[in-house]
Amino acid sequence: MTEPAISVRNLSKCYKLGTIGRHTLVDEAQYLWHKIRGKDPREHFSKIGHTATEARRVEAEQEGNQEFWALKDVSFDVQPGEVIGIIGRNGAGKSTLLKILTRITEPTSGEAFINGRVASLLEVGTGFHPELTGRENVYMNGTILGMKKREIDAKFDEIVAFSELEKFIDTPVKRYSSGMYVRLAFAVAAHLDPEILLIDEVLAVGDMEFQKKCLGKMQDVSESGRTVFFVSHNMAAVSRLCTRSLVLINGELSFDGDTPDAVSKYTAISLKAEACASWSDKDAPGSNGFRLKEVSVRGIDDEPVGSVDIRQPLCLKIRFSLDRDKMKFRCAMALYTQGVCAFTTIEKEEREYLQAGEHCLLVRLPGNILSEGEYLVGVSVFASRGVKSHFCRIPDAVAFHVSDCMDGGSARGDYAEGLGGVVRPNLEWVHE
Amino acid sequence: MFESKSAGPSHRTHIRAGQPWWRIDWREIWEYRDLLALLVKRDLTAIYKQTILGPLWFIIQPLLTTVVFTVIFGRVGGLSTDGIPHFIFYMSGTILWNYFQGVLNHGAGSLVGNTGVLSKVYFPRMVIPLSGVFVNFAHLALNFVLFLGFYVWFMLRGSDMNPNGWLLMFPLLIVQCGLMGLGFGLWVSALTIKYRDLRFALPFLTQLWMYATPVVYPASLVVTPQWKFLLWLNPMTAVVEFNRYAFTGRGSPDIAGLGLSWVVTLVILVSGLLLFNKVQRTFVDTI
The missing domain is CATH 3.40.50.300 (P-loop containing nucleotide triphosphate hydrolases)
Structure with a gap:
């Protein structure tokens, strides 16, 4: 085995707090003055930092930590x-x-x-x-x-x-x-x-x-x-x-x-959601006899995946348990990306479940339909016979990432730059 | 374009916390000598771009200073010049003082003034203050040519000046002057990181310092032993006084004073190098 190009061992970087923002003798004197009077001198010097790290540093400072590990x-x-x-x-x-x-x-x-x-x-x-x-x-x-x-x-x-x-x-x-x-x-x-x-x-x-x-x-x-x-x-x-x-x-x-x-x-x-979310019996979301047990994004091998190739199909799976027999409702899922709803998919008609217990629903998404980037999946379960009644609604149940690997086989072909849109179907161009 | 294997020796870098404070990587500074040369060239050419008189400013500035000193301190104030023609007396002090001050200012601003570059890319930071020694040396060389011109002219007019063996020491005085400016510059630069006040205090302090140095008056004016000791403790005193003595044979060359000034110079230089070296490692964190 060759020698590594970069070898990093237990690298740490600590910023001492309280020394930031004192650049002049006047500041130094004020700092001491605040200290002598028994006030927290950091109050006087906490200000919004101009870099991301500094913002975190200020946060740490406000929490009263003496040092901050970047x-x-x-x-x-x-x-x-x-x-x-x-x-x-x-x-x-x-x-x-x-x-x-x-x-x-x-x-x-x-x-x-x-x-x-x-x-x-x-x-x-x-x-x-x-x-x-x-x-x-x-x-x-x-x-x-x-x-x-x-x-x-x-x-x-x-x-x-x-x-x-x-x-x-x-x-x-x-x-x-x-x-x-x-x-x-x-x-x-x-x-x-x-x-x-x-x-x-x-x-x-x-x-x-x-x-x-x-x-x-x-x-x-x-x-x-x-x-x-x-x-x-x-x-x-x-x-x-x-x-x-x-x-x-x-x-x-x-x-x-x-x-x-x-x-x-x-x-x-970053989306505060995993590719698979599950709940125990105690804290399962839902009402009126409906309890959500699990929502997941799964690849072609039925394993939960957080990152999928843009060409690969995937499936969204929802598992729930029912307390009563003969319940009737429909399920919908919405996919959000780039701050907008890319699309919503819904069961075409309400489904009746004859028996109580656990049930599973899944919806398949073909490949070459989503765009690149992060997707957040929202789940909604409801019935609308007469008065609309919700059984369960979670706007950010699971999240996954779609990547376009640029080997020429996807909808972008050999185009290497940014492509707009929240969906990216692989369409054929024909010259007549 | 990435096909060619790089010709240099394989580079191994070891990054770690708490490098010993006395370790200065001179070899690395030597590796960056091309950068040093370019920084010097840049400073010499860029400053006077888009000015009408261009490099003539190198000459006008000491010339005018000398004229002002001659009128104010020589004529109006009537200060002694140890019998040296006023113009030569003030000019010899001025050009050396300018060299010292130039190196000092360049060094003092080397960290704070280059934060933009230094927080984006690494190169041995010592290169910046070092470049000041050479940039200002070029200014000094021009000034010195001017000085020589006046010197020869005054000699031809029969002024009583006796150049002597100390002239051989002249290059050494220049070196000392540069090292001193570098040493103090490194100190100020390192301290400015923590205390920005120094930026505002420095021009004022250097001006006071000039009047504490026998630039506009001869060292012979100071007679009481305590004051004399203080005067010679200022390392610039020896440089200015010995330079004058070498060219004119007049003044008060004090060998002990010269020795003392070298001791002070070396102490300031070495401590400045070490302090700067320590501060430059993490200064981007505090800036």
């Missing part, structure tokens, strides 16, 4: 050539992890070994000076990112060609349009020739064309056997590029494994 006891290995995704909500510690691995800051405890030349793309165009020409900035930016001057000499023409800015290379970059600026910056970054590439999601801002270039570049890198460490909360990009992913929750590593599993874990956390 990263806690994280360990993992990355093998050379692996493309690994780091996912987690804002403030989960992703950026802190990246900052430590890129040596921008030091860990509080633990260690990390990195084998190979590292390039980080935390932000393109870092160190660009508006007064300098494109040519001068290529050198400036390249050396800041760790290249030698002779390396840039050797690649200079290639960089300029990639940026398509031959005509403007001796113009000060302050005269560039923002598009030109980004093109030049990315051209430099793309020619870093690293063994390990660390990429933050900030890279994913910018226009579609640029994003496509970024993602294409990452694919190139991984195909040539380099290691890519991709930090994002863009599930689509992670699913597409990474075979393995880590999920960070509140600074702790909560999952390390195949990307689809990692994505369902993340979906479960």
Whole structure:
């Protein structure tokens, strides 16, 4: 077995609270004054932070904690050539992890070994000076990112060609349009020739064309056997590029494994719902003799799944128990995504259950119908003979994630950019 | 474009908590020498872009300062210059002081002033204050050429100046001046992370400091032993005074004072390097 490209051991990062926000001697004096008078000095200094981590930090501070762990006891290995995704909500510690691995800051405890030349793309165009020409900035930016001057000499023409800015290379970059600026910056970054590439999601801002270039570049890198460490909360990009992913929750590593599993874990956390929800007899939701026992999303093998391929069929299953014989109602499920209801499916007529006890209903969804992204499933059980009566209604019973793996076999074909819509049927285009 | 194997030696990085405070990775700084060179070039070229007089400002600024000093302290104030032509006296002090102050200011702003870059990408942070030593050295070199011009002109006009063997020490004085500026700059830079007040206090403090240094008056003006000791404790005193002595043969060269100033310089430099090195590791967390 080869040596890992990145090896992280018990990495932790702690921010001391109370030292934040005291940048002047006056603040320091006020802090002491508050302390002397026996008031909680932190009250005076708690304010809304400007980064995700800082927001969590302020939260911790308000709860009265003395310290805040942005990263806690994280360990993992990355093998050379692996493309690994780091996912987690804002403030989960992703950026802190990246900052430590890129040596921008030091860990509080633990260690990390990195084998190979590292390039980080935390932000393109870092160190660009508006007064300098494109040519001068290529050198400036390249050396800041760790290249030698002779390396840039050797690649200079290639960089300029990639940026398509031959005509403007001796113009000060302050005269560039923002598009030109980004093109030049990315051209430099793309020619870093690293063994390990660390990429933050900030890279994913910018226009579609640029994003496509970024993602294409990452694919190139991984195909040539380099290691890519991709930090994002863009599930689509992670699913597409990474075979393995880590999920960070509140600074702790909560999952390390195949990307689809990692994505369902993340979906479960971010939507606060799992792929399978079940209730015991005591707390089963429902009324009028109806008790919901379980709702689940299942794949073709009838196992609960949190992440499904866009082409695969899946089924939504609901299990419930009835207290009486001869009950009559119908069941409906609604799928929500991107903040809207994608569609509702309903039993075409009310069904009569002759016997009390447990029953099971399922509805099959064909492949190539849902779009990419997270779906939340709402369940509703009701009867509408005369007065409409509800037996059970849960708007967020289960959640799952649909990914489009971009191998050309799905409805998007070989189109790599974003596609709108809450459904994505695979339709045939015909030329007459 | 990722096909080519990188030519350099395999890079191994070990990241861990609590690096010993005395460890400064000089080899890494050496690895980034190209960046250092480019930073120097950038600062030399970018500052004067879109100015009419361009690099002439390097010359105008010390020239005007010298004229002002000559009029105010020489003519109006009537301060002694140890018999050195006023213009030469003030200019020799001014250009050295400017060098020191330039390096100091560059170093002082190196962390806080570059937060944008430093919180996005890693490179040895020491490169920034180091670049200030060289950028300002270029300014000094230009000023020195100007000074030499006036010096020769005054000599030809028959001014009584006796250049002597101490001229050989002149490069060493320049080095000391740069190291001193670097040392103090590193200190201020590290302290500014915690106390932003320093940013506002620094211009004022350096101005006071200049008047505490024999730039506009000769060291011979200070006679009481206690004050004399204080004067020579200021490491810039030796630099300014010995420089004048080397070119004119006048003034009060105090060998013990020179030794003391080297001790102070080295103490400040080494402690500054260590403090800066410690602070730069985690400064992005507090900024």
